[in-house]
Amino acid sequence: xxxxxxxPRYLIKTRGQQVTLSCSPISGHRSVxxxxxxxxxxxxxxxxxxxxxxxxxxxxxxxxxxxxxxNSRSEMNVSTLELGDSALYLCASSPPDSYNEQFFGPGTRxxxx
Amino acid sequence: xxxxxxxxxxxxxxxxxxxxxxxAYSNSASDYFIWYKQESGKGPQxxxxxxxxxxxxxxxxxxxxxNKTVKHLSLQIAATQPGDSAVYFCAEGETSGSRxxxxxxxxxxxxx
Numbered sequence: 500x501x502x503x504x505x506x507p508r509y510l511i512k513t514r515g516q517q518v519t520l521s522c523s524p525i526s527g528h529r530s531v532x533x534x535x536x537x538x539x540x541x542x543x544x545x546x547x548x549x550x551x552x553x554x555x556x557x558x559x560x561x562x563x564x565x566x567x568x569x570n571s572r573s574e575m576n577v578s579t580l581e582l583g584d585s586a587l588y589l590c591a592s593s594p595p596d597s598y599n600e601q602f603f604g605p606g607t608r609x610x611x612x
Numbered sequence: 613x614x615x616x617x618x619x620x621x622x623x624x625x626x627x628x629x630x631x632x633x634x635x636a637y638s639n640s641a642s643d644y645f646i647w648y649k650q651e652s653g654k655g656p657q658x659x660x661x662x663x664x665x666x667x668x669x670x671x672x673x674x675x676x677x678x679n680k681t682v683k684h685l686s687l688q689i690a691a692t693q694p695g696d697s698a699v700y701f702c703a704e705g706e707t708s709g710s711r712x713x714x715x716x717x718x719x720x721x722x723x724x
Contacts, residue, residue, distance in 0.1 A: 503655070530710055542656070542701065542714035555711045589655050599644045599705050601712060603655035 501526065503592050503604035511610045517578040520607045524571050524592030530554075531573040532601060533565060536587040545588075548573050577609075585611045624721045631689040633718045635702035638683060642704035646712065647676060647687045651698045659687070659700075663707065689720075697722045 504523045512518050524531050532555075533545040544557040548567035565575040571592075577584055587608050591601035625631050637645070643664035648656035662669045662676045662685075669676050675688040685702050699719050703712040 532710065532712075534714075541716045542703075544711050544713070547710050549710070555709065557711070591655075593710060599646070599707060599710065599712070600658065600661070601646075601710075602658060603648075605653070605655045 503590055503602055505588075505590050505604040505607050507607060508605065509608045509610075511612060512580050513612050514580055514582060516580050517576065518580060518609060519574055519576045520588055520590075520609070522573045522575075522590030522592075522604060524573070524590075525594075525602055528592035528594055528602075529571050530593040530595075531567060531571065532591045532593070533573070533575050534589040534591065535559070536589055536606070537585075542589070545575065580611045582611050585609060621716070622719045622721070624723060625692050627692060627694060627722055627724050629692055631687075631692045631696070631720060631722075633687045633689075633700050633702075633720065635685040635687075635715050636683060637685060637702070637704045637715075639704060639713065640683070641706055642713075644705045644707050645676070645678060645685050646703045646705075647674075647685075648701045648703060648714075649696075649698045650701065650717070656701060692720075692722050694722045694724055696720060 506521045530549045532547040536542045547555040551567045562578045567573045587606040589606045591603045646661040647659040650656045660671045660676050673690045677686045699717045701717045702715045705712045
């Protein structure tokens with residue numbers, strides 16, 4: 500079974516721009532979670548989607564948003580980028596019978612200049 | 613807010629030795645705990661998990677111990693190999709939810 504895939508793997512943006520990251524979960528997984536990883540804050544939960552609905556949300560500003568499509572693929576969007584948004588953005592998917600088991604993709608490395 | 617933390621940021625061991633990585637958690641409602649391994653340039657990789665109704669679980673070369681009394685979690689790696697060098701994270705969650713709270717990570721270095 501193919502793992503979680505994320506595109507693009509690397510991205511460079513400037514302050515004020517917006518960015519969209521994509522995540523394709525493992526086949527059959529319907530829950531997709533997003534995390535931000537930085538050296539200073541570690542891994543922090545952004546939000547989780549299940550059946551196209553946001554089911555859980557972390558403590559991030561409204562500039563961070565996401566959505567999920569009918570095929571369970573998910574996108575996250577960050578608007579009005581700030582320097583502090585530079586991070587590794589990780590997507591994880593969970594099987595339908597075990598929402599706690601999260602399988603991570605390789606991440607998208609976002610650099611904001 | 614409540615969080616999961618690690619006692620040591622780095623751990624260096626000799627190849628063949630056993631490694632022990634520790635983790636403290638503070639959310640009493642957490643009933644599910646996971647250890648992840650993250651190698652450079654990759655996403656976290658699931659190692660082993662344990663639910664709060666257990667105090668020990670073993671996998672291949674790895675053992676997780678859970679002490680709910682002191683809210684402590686540990687990962688033991690037997691016969692540590694150079695390929696075990698990575699950052700190890702503990703994470704906590706609730707079986708009723710899907711959100712994980714991660715610790716800060718421990719860098720394990722295995723010396724040949």
